[in-house]
Amino acid sequence: MSTAAKAREVSVGESGLGPYGQIIVAGRHVMAADEAESLGGRDTGPDPYELVMSGLGACTAMTMRMYAERKQWPLARSSVQVRHSKITGSDGKPLDRFERVITLEGDLSEEQRQRLLEIANKCPVHQTLTRGSEVLTSLA
Template sequence: MAQAQQSVVVSENGLGPYQQTVRLGKHTLIADEPVSMGGEDAGPEPFDLLLAGLGACTSITLRMYAERKQWPLAGVSVALTHDQVVVEGGGKLDRIARTITLEGELTTEQRNSLLAIANKCPMHRTLQSDTRIDSMLTDCREVATAT
């Protein structure tokens, strides 16, 4: 799925208190917070973008696998929600509920295999792993000179 590594650049666009322009190669998206959080709901909120990535990765992975196996998968739909649940000891755990709808004349074995493959899609593996995020600051004067 992912080919050459390219930067995703997110920056404030000045069109709302929290509105962001998201640049991903030749694609541009808007991200924002809902009105209830002080935003203007001009685009998906960050968790929605995360869920969209997982849903797209799941669907694409299932399509690729079914094509490779020449299975009669007629359609895939993935519905996702995110919430937090209280765990023993009083902490909270992020939970993503993913409901996958498979269309086509698939056997029970094929459906079960596709569910297993969904749980191995790259985004699922990343979200389940111990991911390290390395953050650093740059001086805005350096960025201005670099462009």
């Protein structure tokens, strides 16, 4: 089994704001997470799937930006809308579906736009979600 070259870490703990409120510390960044009021939370932050979708959207936009800068393409701005749903896969098992709609602004050719769409699929979070991951859990 290989190990990652650079391990990353975040800490998550209960915030005391309702039954499900959480405080997330990622490096020097502090964020909140919670469940919607309809699920018994207080909606003090994004829910866990909204955080996953945020990571996918941000990674997609950043990856396209890096590529466009490297190629010196005139990408003025990009935005990514992400939707999550649960579906039944072809094997009858539950499956998570993430749908992205990407908006590209700038004087880009159709070939450049299509290449940026291909590059979106190379974002590391996209690759993590599509290949699956190993999650190891232990008590402190």
